[in-house]
Amino acid sequence: MSKTLLEVARDAAELPTSERLKLARILLDLSETEMDPQEEVQAAWETEIQRRLQELQSDKVKAVPLEQVKGKIETRFRS
Numbered sequence: 001m002s003k004t005l006l007e008v009a010r011d012a013a014e015l016p017t018s019e020r021l022k023l024a025r026i027l028l029d030l031s032e033t034e035m036d037p038q039e040e041v042q043a044a045w046e047t048e049i050q051r052r053l054q055e056l057q058s059d060k061v062k063a064v065p066l067e068q069v070k071g072k073i074e075t076r077f078r079s
Contacts, residue, residue: 013077017070020077 003011012023055061 017074 012020015023052061056063
Protein backbone atom coordinates (compact mmCIF):
# COMPACT_ATOMS: atom_id res chain seq x y z
CA MET A 1 0.00 0.00 0.00
CA SER A 2 1.35 3.43 -0.93
CA LYS A 3 1.80 6.14 1.65
CA THR A 4 0.04 9.45 1.27
CA LEU A 5 2.02 12.64 0.95
CA LEU A 6 1.00 13.59 4.50
CA GLU A 7 2.30 10.26 5.83
CA VAL A 8 5.59 10.69 4.01
CA ALA A 9 5.92 14.25 5.33
CA ARG A 10 5.28 13.08 8.90
CA ASP A 11 7.89 10.34 8.52
CA ALA A 12 10.38 12.82 7.09
CA ALA A 13 9.77 15.22 9.98
CA GLU A 14 10.91 12.49 12.39
CA LEU A 15 14.28 12.12 10.66
CA PRO A 16 17.39 13.75 12.12
CA THR A 17 18.21 17.12 10.58
CA SER A 18 21.05 15.80 8.43
CA GLU A 19 18.84 13.07 7.00
CA ARG A 20 16.01 15.52 6.23
CA LEU A 21 18.47 17.71 4.34
CA LYS A 22 19.69 14.69 2.36
CA LEU A 23 16.09 13.78 1.56
CA ALA A 24 15.38 17.32 0.39
CA ARG A 25 18.40 17.18 -1.94
CA ILE A 26 17.27 13.81 -3.32
CA LEU A 27 13.78 15.16 -4.00
CA LEU A 28 15.19 18.26 -5.68
CA ASP A 29 17.48 16.14 -7.83
CA LEU A 30 14.55 13.94 -8.85
CA SER A 31 12.46 16.94 -9.84
CA GLU A 32 15.33 18.48 -11.80
CA THR A 33 15.67 15.35 -13.92
CA GLU A 34 11.95 15.40 -14.67
CA MET A 35 11.94 19.03 -15.78
CA ASP A 36 13.97 20.61 -18.50
CA PRO A 37 13.86 24.35 -17.82
CA GLN A 38 13.15 26.44 -20.84
CA GLU A 39 15.57 29.15 -21.85
CA GLU A 40 13.11 31.85 -20.80
CA VAL A 41 12.82 30.44 -17.31
CA GLN A 42 16.58 30.10 -16.99
CA ALA A 43 17.07 33.67 -18.18
CA ALA A 44 14.49 34.92 -15.67
CA TRP A 45 16.32 33.14 -12.86
CA GLU A 46 19.63 34.65 -13.95
CA THR A 47 18.05 38.11 -13.87
CA GLU A 48 16.58 37.46 -10.41
CA ILE A 49 19.90 36.16 -9.09
CA GLN A 50 21.69 39.27 -10.35
CA ARG A 51 19.04 41.54 -8.80
CA ARG A 52 19.32 39.84 -5.42
CA LEU A 53 23.10 39.89 -5.54
CA GLN A 54 23.08 43.62 -6.27
CA GLU A 55 20.69 44.20 -3.35
CA LEU A 56 23.07 42.33 -1.03
CA GLN A 57 26.14 44.15 -2.29
CA SER A 58 24.50 47.56 -1.96
CA ASP A 59 23.29 46.74 1.58
CA LYS A 60 19.70 47.29 0.45
CA VAL A 61 18.86 43.96 2.07
CA LYS A 62 20.51 42.13 4.93
CA ALA A 63 21.64 38.51 4.66
CA VAL A 64 20.35 35.99 7.19
CA PRO A 65 22.90 33.51 8.58
CA LEU A 66 22.38 29.93 7.42
CA GLU A 67 22.15 28.60 10.99
CA GLN A 68 19.29 31.01 11.71
CA VAL A 69 17.41 29.92 8.59
CA LYS A 70 17.93 26.24 9.41
CA GLY A 71 16.69 26.86 12.95
CA LYS A 72 13.48 28.44 11.66
CA ILE A 73 12.90 25.53 9.28
CA GLU A 74 13.48 22.96 12.03
CA THR A 75 11.09 24.79 14.34
CA ARG A 76 8.43 24.85 11.64
CA PHE A 77 8.71 21.10 11.00
CA ARG A 78 8.61 20.17 14.68
CA SER A 79 5.02 21.41 14.96
